[in-house]
Amino acid sequence: xxxxxxxxEDELIERIxxxxxxxxxxxxxxxxxKDVLSMLGEHGAKVNMDKxxxxxxxEIIDKALKTVPKSFKLYDVLGNQTHDFSGYDVYYTxxxxxxxxxxxxxxxxxRPETSDYIKFTKVVSGLKNIASQSTALIPADIHxxxxxSYRLYLSLLFCEKPVVTGxxxxxxxxxxxxxxxxxxxxxxxxxxxxxTIFSCCPTSPVKWxxxxxxxxLDCSRFSIPVEFIAMPLSGFMAPVTLVGTLIQxxxxxxxxxxxxxxxxxxxPVLYGGSPAIFDLRFETTPMGAVETEMIDCAYNEIGKxxxxxxxxxxxxxxxxQVDAQAGLESSMGATLAALSGINNIAGPGMLDFESCQxxxxxxxxxxxxxxxxxMLKGIVPREDFPTLPRLEELLKEKHLLISxxxxxxxxxEFYFPSSVIDRxxxxxxxxxxxxxxxxxxxxxxxxxxxxxxPSRLPEDIKKELTKLMMxxxxxxxxxxxxxxxx
Amino acid sequence: MDILKEISExxxxxxxEKVSLLTKKAIEEKIPVEKILKFGLIGGMDIVGEKYKxxxxxxxxxxxxxxxxxxxxxxxxxxxxxxxMPNSGKVILGTIQGDLHDIGKNLVxxxxxxxxxxxxxxxxxxxxxxxxxxxxxxxxxxIGMSALLTTTMPMMRKVVELLKKEGLEDKVKTIIGGAPxxxxxxxxxxxxxxxxxxxxxVESVRKLFNQA
Ligand code: B12
Numbered sequence: 001x002x003x004x005x006x007x008x009e010d011e012l013i014e015r016i017x018x019x020x021x022x023x024x025x026x027x028x029x030x031x032x033x034k035d036v037l038s039m040l041g042e043h044g045a046k047v048n049m050d051k052x053x054x055x056x057x058x059e060i061i062d063k064a065l066k067t068v069p070k071s072f073k074l075y076d077v078l079g080n081q082t083h084d085f086s087g088y089d090v091y092y093t094x095x096x097x098x099x100x101x102x103x104x105x106x107x108x109x110x111r112p113e114t115s116d117y118i119k120f121t122k123v124v125s126g127l128k129n130i131a132s133q134s135t136a137l138i139p140a141d142i143h144x145x146x147x148x149s150y151r152l153y154l155s156l157l158f159c160e161k162p163v164v165t166g167x168x169x170x171x172x173x174x175x176x177x178x179x180x181x182x183x184x185x186x187x188x189x190x191x192x193x194x195x196t197i198f199s200c201c202p203t204s205p206v207k208w209x210x211x212x213x214x215x216x217l218d219c220s221r222f223s224i225p226v227e228f229i230a231m232p233l234s235g236f237m238a239p240v241t242l243v244g245t246l247i248q249x250x251x252x253x254x255x256x257x258x259x260x261x262x263x264x265x266x267x268p269v270l271y272g273g274s275p276a277i278f279d280l281r282f283e284t285t286p287m288g289a290v291e292t293e294m295i296d297c298a299y300n301e302i303g304k305x306x307x308x309x310x311x312x313x314x315x316x317x318x319x320x321q322v323d324a325q326a327g328l329e330s331s332m333g334a335t336l337a338a339l340s341g342i343n344n345i346a347g348p349g350m351l352d353f354e355s356c357q358x359x360x361x362x363x364x365x366x367x368x369x370x371x372x373x374x375m376l377k378g379i380v381p382r383e384d385f386p387t388l389p390r391l392e393e394l395l396k397e398k399h400l401l402i403s404x405x406x407x408x409x410x411x412x413e414f415y416f417p418s419s420v421i422d423r424x425x426x427x428x429x430x431x432x433x434x435x436x437x438x439x440x441x442x443x444x445x446x447x448x449x450x451x452x453x454p455s456r457l458p459e460d461i462k463k464e465l466t467k468l469m470m471x472x473x474x475x476x477x478x479x480x481x482x483x484x485x486x
Numbered sequence: 487m488d489i490l491k492e493i494s495e496x497x498x499x500x501x502x503e504k505v506s507l508l509t510k511k512a513i514e515e516k517i518p519v520e521k522i523l524k525f526g527l528i529g530g531m532d533i534v535g536e537k538y539k540x541x542x543x544x545x546x547x548x549x550x551x552x553x554x555x556x557x558x559x560x561x562x563x564x565x566x567x568x569x570x571m572p573n574s575g576k577v578i579l580g581t582i583q584g585d586l587h588d589i590g591k592n593l594v595x596x597x598x599x600x601x602x603x604x605x606x607x608x609x610x611x612x613x614x615x616x617x618x619x620x621x622x623x624x625x626x627x628x629i630g631m632s633a634l635l636t637t638t639m640p641m642m643r644k645v646v647e648l649l650k651k652e653g654l655e656d657k658v659k660t661i662i663g664g665a666p667x668x669x670x671x672x673x674x675x676x677x678x679x680x681x682x683x684x685x686x687x688v689e690s691v692r693k694l695f696n697q698a
Contacts, residue, residue, distance in 0.1 A: 099636055099665060099666045100666075111636070138636050138637070140636065144636065144637035144638075144640060145637070147636070147637055148637075168635065168637055169584070203586065209586045211586070233589065236589070237589060280544040280545040280546060281541050281544055281545070282683075283545070283590070283593060283684060355665055355666075
């Protein structure tokens with residue numbers, strides 16, 4: 001049996017959704033994009049162009065919910081399926097778009113550069129429990145106007161896994177789409193085999209900016225999967241109660257679903273978010289707070305109820321270091337998310353309110369993910385009835401170490417973590433140098449970087465990617481891209 | 487009890503009706519308005535700020551107190567207009583061009599207002615030209631800028647440069663903030679101050695005014 005966690009009863013979900021519909025239909029949504037507004041108007045929504053305001057109708061909400069896909073798949077750069085976002089299946093992805101990287105040598109934060117990005121990508125390539133890459137860092141050694149597309153470019157060059165990403169401007173969408181088409185061949189093949197997911201953020205309360213709503217429109221047109229990242233902050237930009245926050249989150253996310261589905265019925269979406277409680281002492285948005293994680297799990301239930309696969313930023317920490325707080329917050333989040341069946345679980349590697357990535361934390365989190373994935377396989381009988389013969393064998397042989405049953409099921413029953421997790425006895429641990437967690441994690445990072453095998457994406461496609469990226473750099477007067485060795 | 491102390495204590499409790507009444511009473515008792523402002527209202531807000539900083543009270547308590555302070559200010563205003571308003575500092579606030587994050591900026595605005603400053607909030611996606619134009623028009627001494635994206639923070643430099651170009655660097659001071667911004671970055675672009683949260687912002691703004 002797969003263990004499943006629930007916070008909401010169906011009746012409460014229905015009340016939340018009904019209230020959210022009221023918000024959309026009676027209070028309405030502010031959308032700072034005329035194309036999106038007129039598109040909604042054509043479908044019967046009541047639009048006030050001057051005020052950038054629109055009142056939704058229950059008809060368009062129902063229409064959208066009818067066409068929104070219940071599931072969709074992702075494929076790596078070689079075209080192999082890696083994800084099937086459906087039911088309660090979960091996949092992990094690193095936390096994305098960090099401002100800083102935590103430098104192992106100095107234990108201080110600094111701005112990431114191209115070389116950091118490449119190293120991060122190489123590490124992600126080797127992590128078994130992290131199913132996709134994300135454009136996790138913003139390299140500071142290139143023009144800021146291309147910093148979103150450049151991340152995608154590096155990701156597509158160095159790692160085969162599909163990419164969770166997003167654009168920072170309206171203009172950047174074009175090149176980010178072209179890079180993907182270069183990998184797949186044609187627009188049609190890209191639509192058939194999605195390679196990326198774009199984050200599109202409404203602004204709380206119930207508002208869409210020009211940039212993010214245009215990104216949503218553009219992604220939908222090309223059937224590029226979108227994850228909605230609404231971020232109501234309980235007690236500040238949303239009601240202090242978890243239910244109140246959920247109602248607002250539902251309204252904000254549903255508004256995105258409607259824009260996507262009316263633009264292109266059947267366009268793939270993840271019902272996602274990054275809500276948080278607002279810590280009224282520190283003026284921060286704690287992602288590791290238990291209430292934040294409860295809101296995540298609960299909106300995932302609402303998403304599932306409405307018939308969509310889900311996403312959340314949940315397996316991450318607000319600690320500034322790779323310390324016990326980082327471990328406890330990330331593992332609590334990952335465990336709750338896995339049990340709730342959040343399909344795309346984002347966060348590994350991330351610290352400091354989504355603002356700092358650490359490769360050392362990433363390899364630690366990879367173990368947390370591995371353990372939760374094991375947990376989800378549950379407890380299942382494997383030739384356990386009858387057990388009598390096995391116990392007879394045990395009594396006779398004095399152990400079951402080489403029993404056929406043991407050899408057959410050992411690797412299925414146990415998850416064996418990497419050497420990041422210490423399971424040595426004390427004497428051995430002392431003899432081997434009393435190596436601390438952070439040192440073990442760093443050794444693992446170095447090992448994965450050494451063992452990295454280049455992406456098997458054909459060379460001519462890699463060249464084409466570089467050509468496209470160069471063209472984009474030139475548009476912003478950058479004569480060359482930072483030196484990289486593929 | 488000393489009526490100014492009473493004002494300050496009720497302000498701490500966030501009782502805006504009492505603060506309003508007591509301020510009126512203080513005026514009737516012929517206490518100079520500057521004194522009521524300085525020791526009753528601002529004095530109370532200073533204690534509130536300190537308590538917030540040390541987590542004895544939370545943000546909502548601060549805002550309740552700020553509301554009470556404004557109730558007191560409303561009573562004082564007509565007298566200031568008659569006797570000449572002391573220069574209550576004016577701050578132009580906005581999120582820099584290309585950036586739509588405004589939660590932190592709004593919070594800074596709320597706290598600056600709470601501390602008695604006049605805040606003109608230009609919203610998000612504000613161009614360098616607009617910052618300068620408004621500062622000139624409003625004769626404001628301070629421009630406060632917020633950036634949450636590494637891609638938009640370089641734009642703050644432009645505001646500082648434009649101020650220099652127009653020879654305004656002594657008349658208008660700049661303060662910046664936001665998650666990717668740091669003290670070092672502020673120095674590197676020639677901004678006059680940096681604030682890491684709303685309390686720090688208030689302290690820094692106050693310092694800038696005191697240096698004026
Ligand atoms: C909330 C949030 C959003 C909300 C914003 C809602 C709103 N109305 O502002 C939404 C969901 C809309 C959003 C959108 C986007 N976001 Co955002 N967002 C955040 C998040 C999680 C929290 C920011 C916040 O509000 N914090 C709470 C407030 C209270 O804190 P604060 O802003 O830091 O402000 C305090 C201090 O900094 C200081 N301060 C702030 N301003 C000022 C000004 C002055 C003068 C002074 C003195 C002090 C000061 O005082 C404040 C009070 O304590 C940050 C992560 C983070 N750690 O910052 C990401 C983050 C900033 N966002 C990010 C991104 C990528 C985006 C998007 C581009 C995503 C997308 N693809 O669409 C879009 C931006 C579009 C655009 N052009 O702006 C990245 C930035 C990456 C980078 N390297 O630049 C971050 C780091 C998250 C991440 N890892 O992905 N986001």
